[in-house]
Amino acid sequence: AQRVTQPEKLLSVFKGAPVELKCNYSYSGSPELFWYVQYSRQRLQLLLRHISRESIKGFTADLNKGETSFHLKKPFAQEEDSAMYYCALHSGGSYIPTFGRGTSLIVHP
Amino acid sequence: GAGVSQTPSNKVTEKGKYVELRCDPISGHTALYWYRQSLGQGPEFLIYFQGTGAADDSGLPNDRFFAVRPEGSVSTLKIQRTERGDSAVYLCASSLTGQGRGNEQFFGPGTRLTVL
Numbered sequence: 001a002q003r004v005t006q007p008e009k010l011l012s013v014f015k016g017a018p019v020e021l022k023c024n025y026s027y028s029g030s031p032e033l034f035w036y037v038q039y040s041r042q043r044l045q046l047l048l049r050h051i052s053r054e055s056i057k058g059f060t061a062d063l064n065k066g067e068t069s070f071h072l073k074k075p076f077a078q079e080e081d082s083a084m085y086y087c088a089l090h091s092g093g094s095y096i097p098t099f100g101r102g103t104s105l106i107v108h109p
Numbered sequence: 110g111a112g113v114s115q116t117p118s119n120k121v122t123e124k125g126k127y128v129e130l131r132c133d134p135i136s137g138h139t140a141l142y143w144y145r146q147s148l149g150q151g152p153e154f155l156i157y158f159q160g161t162g163a164a165d166d167s168g169l170p171n172d173r174f175f176a177v178r179p180e181g182s183v184s185t186l187k188i189q190r191t192e193r194g195d196s197a198v199y200l201c202a203s204s205l206t207g208q209g210r211g212n213e214q215f216f217g218p219g220t221r222l223t224v225l
Contacts, residue, residue: 009149043112044152044200044216086151095140095207096165097214099151 002027004089006100013077014108021072021103023061023087032090033063033070034097039083047072047085057081077107111135113217115201121223122191130186130220132201140207141184142214143176144200152200158184159207191224198222 003026013019025031035047048056050063050070061072070087084104088097114133122128134141139160144152154168158178166176173191178184188195198221202214 004151006151043218044202046213049213088151095204095212096142096154096157096168097152099153101149101151 002031002089002091002098004087004098004100006085006087006103008103009101010104010106012106012108015079016076019072019074019077019081019105019107021085021087021105023070023072023100025068025070025087025089027068027089027091029091031063033061034088034090035059035061035070035072036086036088036099037083038086044086077105079107079109081105082107113201113203113215115199115217115220117220118218119221119223121225123225124191124193126191126224128188128191128222130188130199130222132184132186132203132217134182134184134201134203135215136182138203138205138215139181140204140212140214141178142202142204143184143186144202146198146200146219148197155186157207164207188222191222193224196222196224 005024033050037047038044059074063070084102086102087100116131141158143155146152156176157165161181173189176186198219200219201217204212204214
């Protein structure tokens with residue numbers, strides 16, 4: 001069975017500090033990983049996906065198959081980054097994501 | 110353009126009652142998904158429609174839950190004999206085709222269901 005683990009329920013940092021939101025997954029095949037974000041009073045939305053190898057709003061995430069991780073990173077956090085972040089896994093051939101429980105990021109001024 | 114909409118935004122009901130939750134996907138999106146999100150958890154998959162048919166309903170917890178999408182657009186999630194454990198936010202999402210790697214899902218605002 002596939003599983004996504006986000007070990008931190010809450011991550012609190014100051015503005016300008018680096019941020020790393022951890023995501024580990026278990027899946028025996030070829031995974032497809034995503035990060036979703038939900039800002040206060042807004043709907044859940046896609047932030048980035050590993051196949052695109054893109055940087056969105058300064059965030060990047062690299063798939064590490066050896067460590068089965070897909071950590072989300074940003075070198076300098078901004079207050080507007082405060083939100084709930086969910087890591088999600090699509091197993092190969094499935095379009096149904098398995099979500100982690102989420103990490104609440106709070107960036108203090 | 111208009112995003113995914115869900116009605117009602119909040120629903121309070123009593124244990125044992127029947128409820129219907131509605132989802133209006135983005136126009137032209139053939140794939141539609143229902144999720145349930147309990148407090149402190151990530152969204153949990155319930156059912157996936159491709160067009161009018163349920164392509165995957167493996168996430169429905171039991172036979173009290175049923176969903177339809179008769180014309181391939183609007184979908185209704187139906188819960189019979191509601192239980193307090195059904196209380197959660199029910200999310201709907203749609204995507205253009207549902208096929209292919211990385212097909213992006215667009216989420217609605219959710220319906221918060223409270224069963225007293």
